[in-house]
Amino acid sequence: MGAQLRVYKRRIKSVTATKKITRAMEMIAASRIVKAQRKVAASKPYADELTAAVTAVAHGSDVKHPLTTEAERPQRAAVLLITSDRGLAGGYNSNAIKAGEHLTSELVAQGKQVDTYVVGRKGVAYYAFRERAITQSWTGFTDSPTYVDAKTVAAPLIEAIGRDTAEGGVDEIHIAYTEFVSMMTQTPHERRLLPLTLEKSAEESAETFTKGAGVHALYDFEPSAEQVLDALLPRYVESRIYNALLQAAASKHAATRRAMKSATDNAEDLIRSLTRLANAARQAEITQEITEIVGGASALADATAGSER
Numbered sequence: 001m002g003a004q005l006r007v008y009k010r011r012i013k014s015v016t017a018t019k020k021i022t023r024a025m026e027m028i029a030a031s032r033i034v035k036a037q038r039k040v041a042a043s044k045p046y047a048d049e050l051t052a053a054v055t056a057v058a059h060g061s062d063v064k065h066p067l068t069t070e071a072e073r074p075q076r077a078a079v080l081l082i083t084s085d086r087g088l089a090g091g092y093n094s095n096a097i098k099a100g101e102h103l104t105s106e107l108v109a110q111g112k113q114v115d116t117y118v119v120g121r122k123g124v125a126y127y128a129f130r131e132r133a134i135t136q137s138w139t140g141f142t143d144s145p146t147y148v149d150a151k152t153v154a155a156p157l158i159e160a161i162g163r164d165t166a167e168g169g170v171d172e173i174h175i176a177y178t179e180f181v182s183m184m185t186q187t188p189h190e191r192r193l194l195p196l197t198l199e200k201s202a203e204e205s206a207e208t209f210t211k212g213a214g215v216h217a218l219y220d221f222e223p224s225a226e227q228v229l230d231a232l233l234p235r236y237v238e239s240r241i242y243n244a245l246l247q248a249a250a251s252k253h254a255a256t257r258r259a260m261k262s263a264t265d266n267a268e269d270l271i272r273s274l275t276r277l278a279n280a281a282r283q284a285e286i287t288q289e290i291t292e293i294v295g296g297a298s299a300l301a302d303a304t305a306g307s308e309r
Helices: 002-059 092-109 121-129 147-161 200-211 225-308
Strands: 076-082 113-119 136-138 172-180 186-194
Touching: 002 172, 002 225, 076 092, 076 147, 076 225, 092 113, 092 121, 092 172, 092 186, 092 225, 113 121, 113 147, 136 147, 147 172, 147 225, 172 225, 186 225
Parallel strands: 076 113, 076 172, 113 136
Antiparallel strands: 172 186
């Protein structure tokens, strides 16, 4: 019995130490979510205004720019998959990878060759384990990405879409990441970055330009609309990738907080269960000792009575 009680005590001590770790990780993730949400909110106005500016240039002029005009027969596409550098986030990484795989399958089904770009060690490990090619990868900044990181990721993608497909260029750029909806909801998201995919408001603006309906601003592009697009569209890609990195970071921290809270709750349940078992083992041990003492006393009394006779 004593050995069993010692086993329970060791397990309780071990689970208690684990609980302290998961509780600390939960609190750290909760603090990081707030910072990530603020960064997402701060990046949104710039991204929205930049999108509006690009839309104005694209539809306020008759320039057919390769970054806003779809290829007649697109042959090659780039897919940027955003995962995290660390685990302990429940199904966050697996859901993001599934979204990237679904996007890749759709593009392949359309007859396009796919070049894969990956952010995060978990995504890199997934492709390396399956011995699948990665065009380029980045790690080390997924928990707290900066605009410099976004520019680093965007540079080879912008360069690829500016080259001919025969020289390793691409016709389209797609991105798969996790969108932060709330503390409890993070949704894998797929979207096309280039050629420019208009949002609903941008589509209404474009319709106004093309149909001439209503009153809209007149734009004079200097030195030319094409050169303005050359300058704006890289910034557009960078801002969208930056926003996606921030959304993914907030989603990862929320998933980590939820997973660590679940682990902490499970540890508390296990400690309660082990404590009950330890108490039962201790009570059984005490009962056995009392029984042995009573039995010994009874045997001694019987032996004493026999000798007196």
